[in-house]
Amino acid sequence: MLQFLIRRSISAVAIMFLIAAFTFFLFYAVPQDFAALSCGKNCSPENLAVIRENLGLDKPITTQFWDFMVGIVAGRDFAVGHCSAPCLGVSFKSGDFVWDSLMDRFPLTLSLTIGGLVIFLLFGLGTGMLAAWKRGTVVDKLASGASIVLSSFQIYLLGPIVLGIFVYSTGWMENPKYVPFTDDPSAWFIGLLIPWAVMATIFTAQYTRMSRSTMIEQLQEEHVRTARAKGMSQKYVFFRYAWRGAMIPIVTILGLDLSSLLAGGVVTEFTFDLAGIGRLAVESSLTKDLPLTMGAMLFGAFFILILNILVDIAYAFIDPRVRLS
Amino acid sequence: MKPIRSRSVRAIAAIAVAGSLALTGCSSDSGNESKDRAKTQDDAASQQKPVQYADAAASNGPAAEVAGAKSGGTINVYVQSDLSHMDPGQIYVSDAGQFANLVHRGLTNFQEDKNGNLKVVGDVATDSGQPSDGGKTWTYKLKKGVKDEDGNVITSKDVRHTIERQYSKVIFDGPTYVQTWLSGADYRKDLPDGPYKGKHLPDTVLETPDDETVVFHFNQPRPDLPQALAMAGYAIVPEKQDTKEKYDKAPAALGPYKVSEYKAGKSLKLVKNTQWDAKTDSVRHQYVDGYNFTTTIDQASQTKRLIADQGEAKNAIQWTDAVDTAQIQDVVSNAAVNKRTVKGYQPYVWQMSFNLDKIKDKKIRDAITYAIPAQAMVQADGGRYGGEIAGGLFAPTLPGFDAKYDPYGKLKKPNGDLEKAKELIKEAGVKEGTKLTYAYSNSPRGQAQQVIIKDALAKIGFDVQAKEIDRATFYEQIGKLKNPYDLYMTGWGQDWPSQSTVVTPVYDGTQIADGSPNYSHINDPQVNKLIEEALKLEPAEAAAKWEQAHKRIVEEINPAAPVYYSKTIQLFGSNIGGAKYSVESSYIDINNVFLKQP
């Protein structure tokens, strides 16, 4: 186990390094002057030079990359002050420490993810299993029907419509906004309700579909039949034998979804004007804010890698045949 | 995902200190629109008075109370992206300019009466400044009891520091008028490290005989100095408070409000600055307890929220963004909502700049000018409330604006005059399918207008190569002298209501340089000469010369086809009082707003 963890974390670090290098150098693959981005109305060559110097763009690319990498482990000093490790540099645009802005945005993204997660796991898996249990009945048909239709929807299509109904025309709800849970739990809850609902609706649909089909698949496994042949009750077989096997594909997909959500639910955040990681990432990459983009990229990769490891561990717990190696 | 508007895009929106223009009176846009529109321009024309330089009396606080004003409460501000800067030295664009109105104070400031007439008054200084030596020397005395947010009294040293730090590498984004007037175009050489290494400008340039007095020495008359100093870019940065780069994140306030919390790309909170003394300020008020900025709300949902007017949106205003073009109809066609708008001209003129190094034949330029369907271009930018077809290159916000001026018949033929254009093309002997490279900023509007331009120029036989440029670097790209493009849409706005701040930067051949706003690279001796003369004159006399230059530029050189004057329409919540269009900022007047029910 421990050995597994060590080996996986090492490879994770390696991969993150590669990603960083890849991103960094691809950004320089086309000649572009990052200074121009922070240069406003009177963009004279002198001013550009000044900006370049301030951003350390006058140094050779390799040096810049080296500094960036060193910064992550050792921290760096900037005109705006010392940036302690893990230092992902300073945003070209805002001049803030990338790490700080990421940390500043993360609570929102986390709240969005967790809230949505709870909803769509509860409802998604619940409905899915119910449908599988009542396979062929009206319940099943309704559940499957609704889920396949909803899963074909998109947040950016559903979001505006929901807002239009519940906020702008009826005024039943306030516009979504993020209040830190620590400040005011109820405001936190109310503020994120709509995004959660919209996000969860689509995810719920997908998880309903998935859990239903995997459950049905499992129920057709021979060992499940054996369990019945032993005289175990339908419930018991359903929840002990079939469910255990159904968890594997579900955990797999869940891992993927979680990592992408934690890396920032871009669409959700933009649809509801929320400032999370995803928004930060997109804005930074659209404005060629290299350090910020790198930061976001690594941040996302980090979650993907972590969740891969977690999923593998989960496998080992679910299925004794899997060995962590 | 909505388009992300970068600061550079906004950068062209100068801090407009417009020649008086009372649009606020006519917010009732019901009834016959065209008549109404005409009317507004007549007002504009009729009311143009030159800006007055006020004396000490007018410069003394407190400012005249706003009728029915209450104090207390917090105003919510919707913005779609961060303020570009908070360090005054870096501030050159309107969003930060509005902010500067609340937080910063300069030597002088603009005072606007209810008809939108402007005076330059002393702000930190006792008056708008005492010229001597034929306007080559300007002397300022400081008011007593002006303090920064920590209670330090402001002295002439702070003023000097403010000017001098603009020579250092810390500042690269703000206006450069005063520096260049004092030390010439390459002013940075005179004080490379600014004041930070203990060096200072010689007294022959900037003199501080005592703690209350500052004297500027120029090598030629600078009649516009009081207006230049009123720019946020020259607001005071107290020596003790200056943290160089960090100052842009946490500036020290002299104005009625100070920054209490700032989260990049997210939010900004302003609270009362207790050290601000109303008696020293003849312009600002301190009605509300503070402002909460949310910097993530794009125009579309700003508008939706304000139309809906639910909950916190009741106390909300738009900052420098406008009503979302798609929703203008909903706003103006609904009387209740329309009551909650401010409408007015923006100071800048959208023009199709020709790269004169590439399109040398005036006939071709004229042909294109005739061909452009101005109407469609305006519609791509929000229709009538987004802009108004332009006849010339001077905005309605400039003194001496003439609404009838229309050398290319754009007003008569809003969708372009293709016949005329085709003739000219024939005369010019351009063969069918000649390539023209049109550079545009890759924003939704840029894309839409690109389609129109392509369509129109194709009709007169050009093969238009539409080249999109990352909207973040658009102006930098086309600002390059050696840029490979033939034409590009540019907009420029005055820095204060004087033609000098338009003609000089944009059409003065002597100013041509990488990154200078002379995007067409026009260099006409006659124009240059007129400019040189005009700059030395008092605004009043100068006007004639500017007009002469304007005609010369538009009719005889045509470096840029006038397309449309931009206009703005902003919404505010139902609990906002005192909201009116500010001629000075060309946005909602931030000095007068309060909450009806705090």
Add this chain to the structure above:
Amino acid sequence: MTSPTKAEGPGPSVALDPELAATTEIAVPKKLEGRSPGQLMWQRFKRDRTGMISAGVVIFFFVVSALAPVISKLYGKDPYTLYAQEPEYPFLLDDFAMPSGAFGGVSGDFWFGVQPQLGRDVFTMLLYGIRNSLFMAMVLTLLCVVTGVLIGLVGGYFGGKVDYWLGRVTDFFLSFPNQLFFIAFMPIVTAMFVSPTDETPTYLRVVAIILVMWFLGWMPMARLVRGSVVSLREREFIEAAKVSGASRWRIVRKEILPNVVTPILVQATYTLPSNILTIAFLSFVGVGLVEPTPDWGRMFRIGAEIYEQNPSFLLFSGGALVIFILAFNLLGDSVRDAFDPKTGR
């Protein structure tokens, strides 16, 4: 939801499943009667009403977009002309640059109305928008499938070091946050091969989009194929082929490939719609195709922004998308069911 025949009577289908019995015990004889699995699948598929309908819808979309030029010729409009600029349609847009006609200006001339601001014909825009998206998605899917299958086969069959390293490479690509990656690199890749002055040709943009998405698109397929190949590798008939001295390449081609066709096909039917969505997402963020090229994603970005003023725009573009994706999902399910009925979704 899939097939009516399978849905009767209550109770969980624990234990012996009829389909299971049916195929294991019946399919065999049928084969002997000379019915290939392909035919069998077709048999079952034909009986699946939902499947047939959704197949119809999908095919309809493909046909329509394939015939887009013809249709727009017959219909007499194209997606580029700014009809608001044309003298014959004077009052297409009102003062607010919105369609003056009711319901987004839907009329005999403009079936789906006209576009706000520019006054182009929505119907043909949508037609060509779908056409472009479908085209890109199809090429992309093809590329991903081919790459994935190749890498999966090689890794899975040859195993050892090859497999290990291919696995690591796959992991590496899987570790990119793809949304962000697309957004960040689309402009760069586009910029890589364009001249500074000439307009970036649409095909270049298309290439760029496909390249970037391909870059992060092939891994799932590779994983899938590798998995099934590894399990096949140990099976008797492969051993037999080995013993009979067939060349590796031949074994891969003749023995393994045919046996992984089903999962590949099923996976592909799911990849295509998700590709379409991603492409749409890119236009949505503003790094996809640009004006004046008609584009589905850009259309419902506009639609979502103005849907209160002009619902028709979102209705047509967004609606078309939902219908298409829905049909495709259903189709995917039916295809899978037809291939192996025991996974009774």
Add this chain to the structure above:
Amino acid sequence: MTTLTKVEDAPNPTGSDAFLSVRDLRVQFSTEDGVVKAVDGLSFDVERGKTLGVVGESGSGKSVTNLTILGLHSPKTTTVEGEIVLDGKELITASEKEMEKLRGNKAAMIFQDPLTALSPYYTVGRQLSEPFMKHTGASKKEAKARAIEMLDKVGIPQPQTRFHDYPHQFSGGMRQRAMIAMALMCDPDLLIADEPTTALDVTVQAQILDLLRDLQQEFGSAIIFITHDLGVISHMADDLLVMYAGRAVERGSTREVLRTPQHPYTWGLLSSMPRLGGDLNEALTPIPGSPPSLLNPPSGCPFHPRCTFTGEVAGNRCADERPSLAEGRAAACHLSGEQKQTIFIDQIQPRLR
């Protein structure tokens, strides 16, 4: 198929001291491909302590029959007619609850492929204990003791440690033993073994078979032994039931059926089976044609399309009239007794020598 109501040869349903008696059983699935008549009018009896062998090609409905006995068919798509009486209790009409009580307790089943038939997620021990605890209400400890005892009985070394292992840690043979142990946990009176040895190699096969026989001696339970391997059956079964296309075509004591088979299909089976000491050069003769689709079984005698002796029967009764299966030693064929005799002696026997 419900049209064919004539219950053939239904002999005093109530009578016979049979422990399990199946009468005119019909099982039908509605599948995507149509209605499958998996079992069609099947009748047989099994007595305590006896073993009934059931042989037939795959698809002849052997497994289905036995799953149906335990009610393991999926109710929503399967229709079952006829009667199944176990120890005087009618099972088809029995409620799910009753069936649960009965499964693994009174009647247990051994499945064909122990690898897939045992759950990979739980220890062998747990899978053994579960039914015991449920049926006998025993405590965990008792159940464990019992499980270990049974593992030991079926010849698994160190049962105490093996108890905690997972199926994938067992070898194929051991898994099958575990399966058997599991089936025997509550000493069932009826044991259904569905090709319990096909997945195993010959030596292990032998061991398992012995094991089963020993256990039967000990518990005196009735066994239904399903296989398509006549070799195996000859060692195991007392009586034999030959099934074809979901019907019984021949019935009798194992000896009789193997010595003097009466049904062309049985002949086919026998002659298609290699036997020790047989002439290696002599080719085996497979049954021509292929099993019929149960979706639309042939008219009359289901075997007639593949039968080489239809000529011997007057008219084409084979194609029109469905032959019935008499009580006791019998075969469902239109050939007369003498015909069978002569054909077997003249044509078949030589081939079998």
